[in-house]
Amino acid sequence: MEQSEEARFAAHAKELTGKMTLEEKTAMLHGVGLFRTAGVERLGIPPLKMSDGPMGVRQEFPDNSWEPVGLPDDYVTYLPCNSAVAATWNRELAYRTGKVLGEEARGRGKDVILAPGVNLKRSPLCGRNFEYMSEDPCLTKELAVPLIRGIQESDAAACVKHFAVNNQETERLQVDVQVGERALHELYLPAFRACARVSLCLMSAYEQLRGEFCSQSKYLLNQLLRREWGYRGVVISDWGAVHDTRLAAESGLDVEMSVETDFDHYHFAQPLIDAVKADRVPEYLLNQKVEHILVLMQKLHMLDGAQRKPGTYDTAAHRQAALETAQESVVLLKNEDNLLPLPKKGLKKLLVIGANAVRTHAPGGGSAEIKALYEITPLLGIRTVLGGNTDIRWVKGYCADTQPEQSGKNWQAESLKNTAQNVLKNVTDALRSKRETLREEAVKLAGEYEHVVVIGGLNHRQDTEGKDRTSMKLPYEQDELIAEVLKANPNAVIVLTGGSPVEMGRWAAQAKAVVWGWYAGLEGGRALAEVLFGDVNPSGKLPETFAKRLEDCPAHSIGEFPGGRTVSYKENIFVGYRHFDTASIEPQFCFGHGLSYTQFAYSEPKFQLTETERELTVNIRCMVTNTGDRAGKETVQLYVRDPECSVARSYKELRSFCKLALAPGESRTAEMSLSAADFSFYDTENHVFKAEPGEYQILIGSSSRDIRLKTSIDTEFTHCTAE
Numbered sequence: 001m002e003q004s005e006e007a008r009f010a011a012h013a014k015e016l017t018g019k020m021t022l023e024e025k026t027a028m029l030h031g032v033g034l035f036r037t038a039g040v041e042r043l044g045i046p047p048l049k050m051s052d053g054p055m056g057v058r059q060e061f062p063d064n065s066w067e068p069v070g071l072p073d074d075y076v077t078y079l080p081c082n083s084a085v086a087a088t089w090n091r092e093l094a095y096r097t098g099k100v101l102g103e104e105a106r107g108r109g110k111d112v113i114l115a116p117g118v119n120l121k122r123s124p125l126c127g128r129n130f131e132y133m134s135e136d137p138c139l140t141k142e143l144a145v146p147l148i149r150g151i152q153e154s155d156a157a158a159c160v161k162h163f164a165v166n167n168q169e170t171e172r173l174q175v176d177v178q179v180g181e182r183a184l185h186e187l188y189l190p191a192f193r194a195c196a197r198v199s200l201c202l203m204s205a206y207e208q209l210r211g212e213f214c215s216q217s218k219y220l221l222n223q224l225l226r227r228e229w230g231y232r233g234v235v236i237s238d239w240g241a242v243h244d245t246r247l248a249a250e251s252g253l254d255v256e257m258s259v260e261t262d263f264d265h266y267h268f269a270q271p272l273i274d275a276v277k278a279d280r281v282p283e284y285l286l287n288q289k290v291e292h293i294l295v296l297m298q299k300l301h302m303l304d305g306a307q308r309k310p311g312t313y314d315t316a317a318h319r320q321a322a323l324e325t326a327q328e329s330v331v332l333l334k335n336e337d338n339l340l341p342l343p344k345k346g347l348k349k350l351l352v353i354g355a356n357a358v359r360t361h362a363p364g365g366g367s368a369e370i371k372a373l374y375e376i377t378p379l380l381g382i383r384t385v386l387g388g389n390t391d392i393r394w395v396k397g398y399c400a401d402t403q404p405e406q407s408g409k410n411w412q413a414e415s416l417k418n419t420a421q422n423v424l425k426n427v428t429d430a431l432r433s434k435r436e437t438l439r440e441e442a443v444k445l446a447g448e449y450e451h452v453v454v455i456g457g458l459n460h461r462q463d464t465e466g467k468d469r470t471s472m473k474l475p476y477e478q479d480e481l482i483a484e485v486l487k488a489n490p491n492a493v494i495v496l497t498g499g500s501p502v503e504m505g506r507w508a509a510q511a512k513a514v515v516w517g518w519y520a521g522l523e524g525g526r527a528l529a530e531v532l533f534g535d536v537n538p539s540g541k542l543p544e545t546f547a548k549r550l551e552d553c554p555a556h557s558i559g560e561f562p563g564g565r566t567v568s569y570k571e572n573i574f575v576g577y578r579h580f581d582t583a584s585i586e587p588q589f590c591f592g593h594g595l596s597y598t599q600f601a602y603s604e605p606k607f608q609l610t611e612t613e614r615e616l617t618v619n620i621r622c623m624v625t626n627t628g629d630r631a632g633k634e635t636v637q638l639y640v641r642d643p644e645c646s647v648a649r650s651y652k653e654l655r656s657f658c659k660l661a662l663a664p665g666e667s668r669t670a671e672m673s674l675s676a677a678d679f680s681f682y683d684t685e686n687h688v689f690k691a692e693p694g695e696y697q698i699l700i701g702s703s704s705r706d707i708r709l710k711t712s713i714d715t716e717f718t719h720c721t722a723e
């Protein structure tokens, strides 16, 4: 049935394309506005309208300027960033996040929403890490696929990005990524491959992969994406990522977009028409591209007067979905003496310290910026949760430099010229003394209050498109502040919000309670407060390793970030916990870590192996019991270890997980299954994923380093799979 619909769409697309002039076809293949292509009115073909981005639908821009239109009605639901979604380890919440995004995209009249970002977090310093999910391909794809399905339920297309190896911002427009076959296939491609099965659009990246620009790469777009993976959707270039008309035309790219407003000069505009006329590019290549777009339009019910879902935005249901995702994204990193949750009833006085308690983050970060309907800051969230009877005092504690976050002109207009690293501003004496004054005030008060919460961390000056951080340290002398506050009041709760890890070594041992929040959407501050005061039992788990020091991180330990014109991924497959586990390096907080206000016991493991020469299946069950006195949620994580292999392997790899909600005293069965692919590595000689016969260990735990159940299985055959 689906086959025949696909065939019908393809036939209709061909027929329409046959009626079009060269100029009409070309106009569909490039931006004629910053976020749209041209339609062909006489044939009833509308333009394709796009919008960023990962955390909600971006505000409206005119066709030819990066100055926002400034509409009174383009405020939207600001959703938790992808790292926050990943920290929930909850496929249902990922789906609901996508559903909101898709409905809002349609509600705002868009056809394509430029999300999600599924690049791997190779370094903690990448400026766009907050837009990405994880350092692990399994977690990324398990959440990105339902998110995409959610988006596309509303007749809007997802556009998974940035294909591929977009793992840093420094020199992102040019940098040539040298990465080995194994790392490429085991780490950097699997999420894209899984997403390409469902996503109607895909955005090609700026970088070069082994000397070929990704947005005109025969290897990535023709060989892998179109031929091997059978992708039939639309490929859209990142904005300004195309460099050569003929190469791009011959590649699997369909639509060229850019940040420039000279639309006729785009490679896929007049230069493409000229190339076809001069026989440098055969016209059938253009036809194929146009047909991809026309099939997409039919799938989105954009042609022939089809009934299309109208979408909606800013609804109460959308805010509720954003709240629930934010609640499950908060990660309780440390909680000695059960310091948290803080008492709510009868709390007379509370001291809140820190600029992030009152900072709104929605309008920053680059193309992921959001014109939010509202944003509940942590302080507002705390006030909402505690009500008026608690005397809440807020002091700033630290301050940023005074430079404005963004210049009047939208940064994106200049984005093809500026790819430097974040340059740390010289701290002036005046700023230093201002910070000292703020710190002294906060530390003095901290000693006087029984209950103190510090809310610091990062903001979109550090977590931002176009720039990477140069350090993993907390900015603005926050380490000093936190260390001194903890000296004055050892019971101070430390809350950090941000999109990527920071070093905590200066004070982590002294802190009894440490909480991590993300850019968690318009209800983020409320969700955080609900966790702090126990209305919500935290269940977030880290989707990435929080290292003690930057030098411990794989790419940094070998000096391979951010590289120069070339960056070599010499750490190979040892990214994130794969490196920390294999090299036995103790992280500050490991991948998959996250505490709860209750406890969970694991028991009764059952492993059932079924193996034939052709197939391998392992069904796994175990019992999880909530042994505490609060309802809570636990993410059961399943790792596979291959102790003996013909190639070097990571100590263990995440292969499955499931999240269970448990009432106090309740037990539930976690059920997961593995196939041959879950035991395999990429065999670079034969270009297949291969699982060798022999012993494998299956490790089940509450984090990557809190393994509760273990077993070994023996397999007898070599299994080869496509992935």
Ligand code: BGC
Binding pocket: 052, 053, 114, 161, 238, 239, 367, 415
């Ligand atoms: C970003 C993309 C974004 C596009 C359009 C580029 O700078 O890399 O992620 O979708 O701009 O705003």
